[in-house]
Amino acid sequence: MISLDDIRAAAQRIAPHIRHTPVIELTAVPDPVTEAQLFLKLENLQCTGSFKARGATNKLLSQPPGAVSKGIVTASGGNHGLAVARAARSAGVPATVYVTESATEEKREKLRRSGAEVKVLGKIWNEANEAALEQAERTGAAYFHPFADPMVVAGQGTVALEFLDAVPNLDTVIVAIGGGGLISGMSVALKALNPAIRIIGIEPEGSPTLKASLDAGRVVRLESVTSKVATMSCGETDPGVFALVRDNVDEIVLISDAEMEDAAAWLWFELGIAADLSGASAIAALRSGKISLPADARAGALVCGAGLDGVAL
Incomplete structure (x- = not known):
């Protein structure tokens, strides 16, 4: 799907x-989440509040x-939609974003x-996406896929280049998974620059999209998606994304x-960091013990999206 050269060009x-x-x-912090060194890349401070601005811009x-x-049309759990709306605004064209019923207010x-014009449709992203594709076909609007697009995946992969520039000797990187565009793009860059690096993906228990596909050895459609985390919920991934994850990601854990x-x-x-639930997923995996790191590890994790979930609680 993409190479390190594609990611460097995107950067x-x-x-x-x-x-x-x-x-x-x-x-x-009085309650450390791990004995290892842990570095957080604050993509919640990215334009529109998440890493998604990278892929949509590219x-x-x-x-x-x-x-x-x-115009531009897409389907999103929220963060990709915001990035597409920004892209459309910069191009001076309208944006339509289909979101699922689980997308936060x-x-x-x-x-x-x-x-953006916001249309709420479906319980899972795949249902909203079918409507977005239909509108693009009917109106001639450009369709920006949130993860099954080489240019989007390459854009997301630029996070890895910046992370390794900041902390060159990372030995582990923890990445949230929705449809898989972020982890697939990052994994290409990370493994190309350091084949020994360990890449761990995180999915919700109620939306184990990539883990179910890896266990089956092929892309599968989940029978149901029960997670309320719209930014990490997807019933089916893309074959190209699946192949990159299969080849580069070492482990996927469920939280x-x-x-x-x-x-x-x-x-x-x-820390005073306002993260959405996807942005908190790496900390969740460590605090819950789903990921255990040796004390001498140098690990990196993304706070990949901003939100008021923790503030409200």
């Missing part, structure tokens, strides 16, 4: 249009002239304020929605 392309987000070492800047003249309101809620509250209380 150059999007550099003037996104933020180089900070990395902090998690220290001076997709927009890769389009031929006039490709988005009739906070994300919906941010989408409206960003100028509960409640564990993510607890972690989001912890991030807000201890």
Whole structure:
């Protein structure tokens, strides 16, 4: 699907249009989540509040002239929609974002304020996506897929380049999974630059999309999605994404929605970081013991999205 060269090209392309987000070492907390050194990359401070701005921007800047003249349409759990709305605004065209019923009201309101037309449809992303594809076909609008698009995946992979620049000797990286675009893009860069690095994915217990596919040896459609975390819920991944994850990701662990809620509250209380539940997933996996790191490990994790989940709690 993509290579390290594609990710490096994306990094150059999007550099003037996104933020180089900070990395902090998690220290001076009374209740450490691990004995290892843990570095957090704060993509919650990225434009639109998540890493998704990288992929949507790379997709927009890769389009031929006039490709988005009739607007942009997508389906999203919230964060990709915000990134697409920003891309559409910069191109001076309308955006339509289909979101699932589980998308938080906070994300919906941010989408409206960003100028997007918001349409709520379906219990899972795949249902909302079918409607988005139909509208794109009917109207001629450009369709921006949140994960099954090489330009989007390459854009997300730029997170890994920045992370390794900041902490060159990371030995483990923990990444949240929704449809798989982030972890597939990052894994290509991480393994190309350090084949020995350990990559751990995190999925909700109620949406084990990639883990179920890896266990089956092929892409499978989940019979049901019960997680309420819209940004990490997807009934079926893409074959290209699946292949990258199969080849590069070492392990996938499952965590509960409640564990993510607890972690989001912890991030807000201890660090003043307002993370959505996906952004708290790495901390959730560590606090719950689903991921155990040796004391001498140097691990990296993303706070991949902003939100008020922990603040509300």
